[in-house]
Amino acid sequence: MAPVQRKLYQRLLFVVVFLPISGVLCFSELFFIKEPHDVTVMRKEAVILDCQAHGEAPIDVRWLRNGVQVVENERVYLLANGSLYISEVESRRGDKSDEGFYQCLAQNKYGAILSQKARLTIASISAFAIQPTSIVVTEGSVARFSCKISAHPPPIITWEFNRVTLPLTTERFALSLTAIDAGNYRCIATNIASRRRSIEATLTVTPAPSPQLPQRPRIIAGPQNISVSLHQSAILECMATGSPRPIISWSRADSRSIDVYNTRVLGNGNLIITDIKPQHGGVYMCRATTPGTRNYTVASANVTVLAPPSFVEWPESLTRPRAGTARFVCEAEGVPPPRITWLKNGEKVHSNGRIKMYNSKLVINQIIPEDDAIYQCQAENDQGSILSTARLIVVMSEDRPSVPRNIRADTVSSSAILLAWERPLYNSDKVIAYSVHYMKAEGLNNEEYQVVIGNDTTRYIIDDLEPACNYTFYVVAYMPMGASRMSDHVFQNTLEDVPLRAPELSLTSRSPTNIQVSWQPLPEKLSRGRVSAYRLSYRTSTENTVSQIELPGEKTLHLLENLQPDTIYLLRIVAATSVGWGEQSAWTSHRTPKASSARVPLAPELHLEPLNCTTILARWHLAPRNSAGVQGYKLFYHEENQPENTPLQLRASVNTHTIEGLDPRKKYHVKILAYNFIGDGYQADQTISTPGCVSVRDRLVPPPPPPHNVYAKTNSSTAVFLHWGRPAFTSSHAVNYTVRCNPVGLQNASLVLYLQTCEQSILVRDLEPNTKYEFAIRLHIDQLSSPWSPVVYQSTFPEAPMMPPSNVKVTLIEEDTALVSWKPPDEPNVAVTHYTILYASRKSWLAGEWQVLQREGSITMTLLENLKPGQVYLVKISASNNMGDGPFSHTVELTVRLDGNMTSLCLTAFSDGFYHLDQKSMTGITVGVCIALICIIICALIIVCRGKNRKSSSVKTYREGVNTSASAAAHLGSERRAENTDVTVPMMSQNDFIDAKGGTNLIINSLGPVQPNVERKKRWFPFSNNVKKDRSKRHGSYQPGTTVLAYEEELSISPNQPTTLQELLRCGHSDTEGSSNSEGSHSTSDSGRYSHDETELTNLSSGPSSRPPSLTPTETQLRTDLTKTSHITHFLLLQIYPA
Secondary structure (H helix, E strand, O other): OOOHHHHHHHHHHHHHHHHHHHHOOOOEEEEEEEEEOOEEEOOOOOEEEEEEEOOOOOOOOEEEEEOOOOOOOOOOEOOOOEEEEEOOOOOOHHHHHHOEEEEEEEEHHHHHHHHOEEEEOOOOOEEEEEOOEEEEEEEOOOOOOEEEEEEEOOEEEEEOOOEEEOOOOOOOOOOOOOHHHOEEEEEEEEEEEEEOOOOOOEEEOOOOOOOOOOOEEEEEOOOOOOEOOOOOOOEEOOOOEEEOOOOEEEEEEEOOOOOOOOOOEEEOOEEEOOOOOOOHEEEEEEEEOOOOOOEEEEEEEEEEEEEEEEEEOOOOOEEEEOOOOEEOOOOEEOOOOOOOEEEEEEEEEOOOOOOOEEEEEEEEOOOOOOOEEEOOOEEEOOOOOEEEEEEEEEOOOOOOOOOOEEEEEOOOOOOOOOEEEEEEOOOOHHHEEEEEEEEEEOOOOOOOOEEEEEOOEEEEEEEOOOOOOOOOEEEEEEEOEEOOOOOOOEEOOOOOOOOOOOEEEEEOEEEEEOEEEOOOOHHHHOOOOOOOOEEEEEOOOOOOEEEEEEEOOOOOOEOOOOOOOOOEEEEEEEEOOOOOEOOOOOOOEEEEOOOOOOOOOOOEEEEEEEEEEEEEEEEEEEEHHHHOOOOEEEEEEEEEEOOOOOOEEOOOOOOOOEEEEOOOEEEEEEEEEEOOOOOOOEEEEEEOOOOOOOOOOOOOOOOOOOOOOEEEEEEOOOOOOEEEEEOOOOOOOOOOEEEEEEEEEOOHHHHHHEEEEEEEEEEEOOOOOOOOEEEEEEEEEEEEOOOOOOOOOEEEOOOOOOOOOEEEEEEEEOOOEEEEEEEEOOOOOOOOOOOEOOOOEEEHHHHOEEEEEOOOEEEOEEEOOOOOOOOEEEEEEEEEOOOOEEEOOOOEEOOOOOOOOOOOOOEEOOOEEOOOOOOHHHHHHHHHHHHHHHHHHHHHHHHHHHHOOOHHHHHHHHHHHHHHHHHHHHHHHOOOOOOOOOOOOOOOOOEEEEEOOOOOOEEEEOOOOEEEOOOOEEEEOOOOOOHHHHHHHHHOOOOOOOOOEEEEEEEEOOOOOOOOOOOOOOOOOOOOEEEOOOOOOOOOOOOOOOEOOOOOOOOOOOOOOOOOOOEOOOEEOOOOOOOEOOOOOOOOOOOOOOO
């Protein structure tokens, strides 16, 4: 018999010990096998929402819709397995609709659990919010049609062209439009509910102008910041125009590679990301580049990937003794960060004295038997919700004292209550201490306070209570082995007291003779009872006589009338309770408006709100009839009893302002007025007190945790996007954040930027380019501030250089080698990754062929090698970085002489594609012409004087002069062959021009150079009758009525004849040009199109040329003719050397 009893005892012991442990280690008393899921159905269709629970029977199943229990009827009822069946789904308005969020609640003897939320949606499709509109575009450009519609489930979008459905692979945007693309387009949206067709939009294609002028690329529809759910598709739009049509390319701002498996570029440049995942989030940059050039423009957008909640840490089941403490931990992540809610047996848990929720934890103090239940952690955001379940098992023990008896509470004063009790009935001699618990009886989420006292007394005075408040008390007795249950609760009120502070006044004037006084009722902490009356006092600033008005305690507004215009009045107020009058407020000043017929703005309605202990948010607005003509606002604020600060000038479009850097627990006066062209308007005054920065010691609660997962992304060269997660704690109070931003290493603390926001993201703007910043964020809730979050660092993008390299110099160091040197652009915070050097001979420049060199950003000199003697080279330099290319420097000319010993530099620049003289060149030419004229006059005077002295031998002198001239002419013809050296000054047509760069006789029209027979030489004729006789021999196109360049061709000519244009000096201005991105040194063949302007250099026109007539051995005559065309002025200076 003994072995049988021993075995039975072992089995009972096993059951007693194992059952609680099994419940903790493997919670299986109640769980769901099937849970409902989101579903979309048609109206009048049937639907089944699944729910099947498993656990110890019996199990009761109920359904909730939007948190309210579903009532069964003939149309809606439960199936045998617990699922909900709706025979005909209704879509009526209000509560009669079946749409909403459904949850299944299962319950047995261990507790209750709630299923995940399932949304029932009735299929629908709305009217088009955006319809395609008719447009007119030129041939070869881009047409864009768009439509927008809301529908459940999301619709399939197709397009029709002239009522014919386009293939699904055809994108919404057509490229390189031709006449056949013209017609009618419309958008078709289809889902299970219906199909909708948009209105038709007409596309009209007009012929493109010929020739089409080059244009820089321009993005007409750039990507937008979007948020996309996990596993959905995202489309980033990028449409660009330009001539020639730009090429679209995509990249990520963080330099990471784009996923090639789930990402592709559509035919028109749009980027589509399918099956989007968290790694696809980031800033994407669209770049439109003109083919063959470095001309491009960039647009960027941020892609945020939304993700449903997922648990990082789950709550675990616990076994705790009575009066012990249980802590459940639950942490989840998702985008946006999920909200954590705790459920007890399917019902939401509220914080009270024993139960607290913070830092994603649920803490239960002074555990009682009623705390034995099933607890669920629910994580929820806009993308979905998840739940995790745990159980708390409360272990009871008999070796504990009974509860304290006969609890009594008596009011002592406005802040003290005496609490008394009797010792426990059992084990009172073993009690070692008592704990007194008290909290406010009204309201939710009140904090419970606890005081521990010895076992030698059963009375205690709680003296830190608030006046005129109702409190609840209970007592617990402690033994070495554990604590008793809670005693009965007792309630007691504290007495009223005089108000702790006076209300804060708000003053405005509606006319020059009145002041409207208003104030907010005092909060309970300050009123310390029911306010029964107010006393308003006022006087002028120049008088000592005070007028007083007593008002009932229900009033919060009073109008003072029959006042003096343009007078400063001082006002103050005091509140009273049944006990007596409180402390008076300080005098607040207000000036009544001037009595004038001029119309100035009335006073705005001002609202002040303390965001935290150092920040106040000011909001105001004007009535619509009062806002016309307002040019701006003036905002004044100062601490009480301090002088008024200089007003802040705010734009008329601004209606909020954050006042920062204030002191805690101080009173501030804020004043605002609107002004127009007549003058300042009526002012609005208000007083506000900043709260105290409550410490943990004051509140006896831990501070809120700082924001976590702070993430920074650079959006541009002047903006950084910040995103962070809200700590996982539950609170009914509003949460706001302070963002701290400053450059790394900042010494001046006053330059630190503080921004306020209620969101969990912010775009910090107006930053410096190419600068590293540090960011930190803190949280504010219910006058509590969290510590600063860990600092994150992020650098802004550099800006593309806006200025060219400076001090560009070109020096010939060998016969065929030149040294080019420069300095970086004179810009702060601009990084240069490489320099581009373009150089070409004048002949190659005409043909559009540049040689390209690239050097690293740290190098500021390079060599130009293999230069050809006798050529004039053009050199210009630009600076570039990853964000773009800067403008080119002024063009520097390098003349390589045949002997290699001389170089000439001439700084030129383009302006609108044509040459202009700079001021220095113009001054030099003017001085030169003046000197030449003076020399001619002097020579003429000398000749006249000699002529008078030789009147007697004039005939002889004349003959000798003729003979001398003939011999000189013969000598000149033998050496230079400068026959008929008179040069005409032509007025060219708009399509023809002379090459004025190389000193040649090349004629160029819009079709290119006009080349005569190379075996013939030209002889230029002056304007004479010979021109008319040989008109048929002229070359080049001209129009009647214009003067053209005439020449005569001669078959036999000396091969050694040099040109009569010995030297051609040209000075102009060079336009800012671009270059290709090619590496090394090579020729380009894109006709020299490297311009950063809207139009490029397309044609040139020659200016006038001049040459002297026949020369005598004793004199040289210089003729300079000047002809101006519409936008170009060329000067040609001919220098004739006598034989």
